[in-house]
Amino acid sequence: MITITNDSKTKRELLFKELYRSSFPSVARWVKRMGGDREQAQDIFQDSLIVFYEKTVQGLLENCDNPPAYVLGIAKKLWLKKYHKIKNDIPLTDWEKNISIPPDFYHQNKKQRRLLRFVEAAGKKCLEILQSFYYHQIPLSEIARQFGFSNTRSATVQKYKCLEKIRNEVKSKNLSYDDIME
C-alpha cells in the first residue's frame, strides 16, 4: 500500500503559521479600513497565502526581502479582483501594482466546479501525485520517497499513467456534460 509522509505538508504549515503571525493583523486592519468584515479578511488572507505560496514554489520570490509587505500587496490586489473595486479607489504603490495574480484565481465556472468534484472523487492517490509534482513542484525523487515508489523512474512512470487516467476521465466526463447541456 502507498503511504505518504507529511514532510512537505509540515514545511508548508510552518511557513503559513509564520505568515499568519507576521501578516494577518496588517491585512485584517487594511480590510477593515476598506469596509470589510472579519470573515472577508480571513478569506482574502488565506487566498493571499495561496498566491504567495505558488510564487514561492515557482521560485519567483527569491529576492523578496519583506514577505509581510508582499502578502499585504497580494491581499490588496485580490480585494480589487474579488469585489470588483475600482483601482483608483485603492491606492497601490508602484511595486504593489506590479504584483501579478493568476488569471484563473477567481474564475471557475459551474462546469469546472463539477469536473473538479469529479476529479477529486475519481482518483485521489493519482491526484495527490499530480498535485505534488505540478502544483507543489516537489521533485520526482522526493515524490518517490513520499509515496513509497522504489525509485524515481517508477514515480515518473506512475505520474504519466495518472495523468493519462485522469485526462481520459476528464475528457469523457466533460463530453457527457456537454451532451447534457445541449
Add this chain to the structure above:
Amino acid sequence: MMTLWNESRRIDRFLSGWMSKRQAEVFKKQLHKHPELADKVRWQKRTLQLVRLSARRQLKKELRQIEAQLLGPEGDTPLKNQITQIW
C-alpha cells in the same frame, strides 16, 4: 512503438515549455497533421488546470485548519489579541 506514457511525456514537455525551440516547432507541425494528438494536448492542458484548481482547494482547507488552531481556544494569544483589537 511509442508507449502511451511516452506520448504523455512529450505532451508534458511541450506544455511545460521544456522542449527546445526546434523540438517545439516539430511538435506543433505534428499537431496539425494528427488531430488525435492535438485533442490529447487540449485535454492534458485542461487536466493540469483542474489539478491546479484542486490543489488550491486543498490548500485552502489546510489554511482553515491552521487558522482554527492559531485563533482557537488553545491558539496563539498575542495574535488573537491583535485580531480582537481590530474587531
